[in-house]
Each structure stands twice: as structure tokens, then as C-alpha cells.
Amino acid sequence: MKRRKFIQSTAIATIASSLPSWIGKDKTHILTFSFDDGFKKSFYKVAEIHEEYGLSACLNVIATGHMPDFKAIDEWIQPELMGDFNDWNILKARGHEIMPHTWKHLNLTKISPSHAKENIDKCLDYFSDNLDGYKDEEAIFNYAFLASTPEIDQYALQRVGAVRTGAWLVMEDTKVNMIPHAKGDITFGAWANGPDNIDDYVDQTVNDFLEGSGGWMVVCLHGLDDEGWGPVSTTFFDSLLKRLVQIDKLSILPAGEVIKMG
Ligand SMILES: [Zn+2]
Numbered sequence: 001m002k003r004r005k006f007i008q009s010t011a012i013a014t015i016a017s018s019l020p021s022w023i024g025k026d027k028t029h030i031l032t033f034s035f036d037d038g039f040k041k042s043f044y045k046v047a048e049i050h051e052e053y054g055l056s057a058c059l060n061v062i063a064t065g066h067m068p069d070f071k072a073i074d075e076w077i078q079p080e081l082m083g084d085f086n087d088w089n090i091l092k093a094r095g096h097e098i099m100p101h102t103w104k105h106l107n108l109t110k111i112s113p114s115h116a117k118e119n120i121d122k123c124l125d126y127f128s129d130n131l132d133g134y135k136d137e138e139a140i141f142n143y144a145f146l147a148s149t150p151e152i153d154q155y156a157l158q159r160v161g162a163v164r165t166g167a168w169l170v171m172e173d174t175k176v177n178m179i180p181h182a183k184g185d186i187t188f189g190a191w192a193n194g195p196d197n198i199d200d201y202v203d204q205t206v207n208d209f210l211e212g213s214g215g216w217m218v219v220c221l222h223g224l225d226d227e228g229w230g231p232v233s234t235t236f237f238d239s240l241l242k243r244l245v246q247i248d249k250l251s252i253l254p255a256g257e258v259i260k261m262g
Pocket of ligand 1: 036105144145
């Protein structure tokens with residue numbers, strides 16, 4: 001059983017790590033479901049759903065979420081729900097993407113710039129020490145609350161390849177990002193909704209995107225079913241991926257794969 005499991009997960013890791021950067025090149029539409037916070041139960045489930053369709057999940061975790069002194073951020077982010085870096089390394093070995101979602105989920109626009117910069121460094125240093133195969137230059141810094149300023153972006157981009165902020169902060173008359181055509185210094189925007197179930201919002205957002213001329217749509221999600229702010233239901237998300245993988249013009253990719261396309 002153990003060996004069988006090992007072979008299975010190795011096969012999945014091989015598929016995902018060989019997820020070539022060409023995979024999106026003939027596609028007009030790229031879609032990323034960028035899951036935040038690091039809920040243990042939901043993130044394993046999100047990974048499983050992606051695996052059913054041969055996809056890699058895009059999972060962003062709070063560096064300190066598993067630490068004994070981690071305090072509830074709000075009614076959704078509760079210490080007992082969070083996974084740890086053992087979980088994240090297991091999921092990464094299965095071919096999923098694990099990226100930084102801040103040191104302790106502070107809104108970096110509401111603290112001093114020097115405190116914000118210190119928090120970014122602490123987060124990235126922790127990832128570097130604890131996440132297998134982590135490299136700053138391949139990383140995306142995913143701000144809490146999709147909140148950043150140009151000064152904070154510029155600071156983070158000295159270390160990471162890209163930052164993910166609020167779509168409304170970086171887009172004027174379009175809802176989608178351009179597909180990156182150069183590596184490094186990439187600032188891209190994500191959309192989010194909550195606090196209740198957002199199945200309908202996600203369905204509508206994805207359908208609007210598919211009707212448009214293309215680009216890179218990033219939808220920020222959190223947990224499944226009863227976990228996280230603005231959750232999606234497991235049955236909805238599973239059937240959504242099942243439908244989307246059949247669309248020729250579309251690639252569903254974790255953000256780290258998209259920034260490599262440049
Ligand atoms: Zn968050």
C-alpha cells in the first residue's frame with residue numbers, strides 16, 4: 001500500500017513538475033485559482049480535486065499559521081484549522097505550488113513601510129528555510145487582503161519574481177492581467193469575494209472571462225465548504241474544473257507556472 005501510494009504520488013509529481021512552460025503558449029486564456037491562507041483540510045482537498053484533472057493547485061500559506069503563538073486573524077482564519085510545513089512539503093512533492101502569503105497576515109498598507117518590509121523578509125526567510133526547493137526568484141508574494149502599495153511592491157520584487165495584489169489596484173479598464181511576456185518584476189491582480197459562499201460569483205467571473213478576448217484571470221479563493229472567507233463548495237469546484245479542462249483555448253495554471261512563461 002505504501003509503495004503503491006509512493007508510486008502514485010511520484011507519478012503525479014512527475015506530471016506536475018514536467019508541466020512545461022509551453023503548456024499555455026498556444027492558449028488565449030489562462031486562469032489561476034489562487035487559494036489563500038493554508039487551511040489544512042481544504043488544501044488537501046483542493047489538491048485532490050486538481051489531481052483528478054491532471055492539474056497543479058496554486059496554494060498560498062501564512063508562514064506562521066502553524067506556530068503555537070499564532071492567533072486567530074478573524075472569524076475565518078483560526079489557528080486550529082491551519083496546516084504546517086510538513087503538509088506544505090507533502091503537497092509540493094505531489095506537484096502543487098506552495099507560495100508565501102505573508103508572515104502573519106498583516107495588512108501591509110496599514111503598518112509602517114519599515115515594519116511591512118521587515119514582515120516580507122521574515123516571511124521569505126522562513127520559506128527559504130522550511131519549504132523544500134523554494135527559490136526567491138521563482139516565488140510570488142501574495143499579499144494578505146490583496147493590499148499593497150507601489151513602495152511595498154517594489155521592495156518585495158527585489159527578492160521575488162512577482163507579487164499578487166488587488167486587481168482594482170493595478171487594472172484600469174480591464175478585468176484581466178496580460179499574460180507575462182518577460183520574467184521578473186511582475187505585479188498582477190486578483191479578484192476576490194466573500195464572506196459567504198461564492199460559487200455563483202466564481203461561475204460568473206469565469207464565464208465572463210471566457211467570453212472575453214483572453215489574458216490571465218486570477219481568482220483568489222480561500223477554503224472549501226465551511227472553511228475560510230468566501231468559500232466555494234467542493235461539488236461546485238470539482239464540476240467547474242471538470243468543465244474547464246475541456247476548453248481548448250484555456251489553460252488552468254498555478255501562478256508560478258504563468259510567470260515562468262515570460
Ligand atoms: Zn489571507
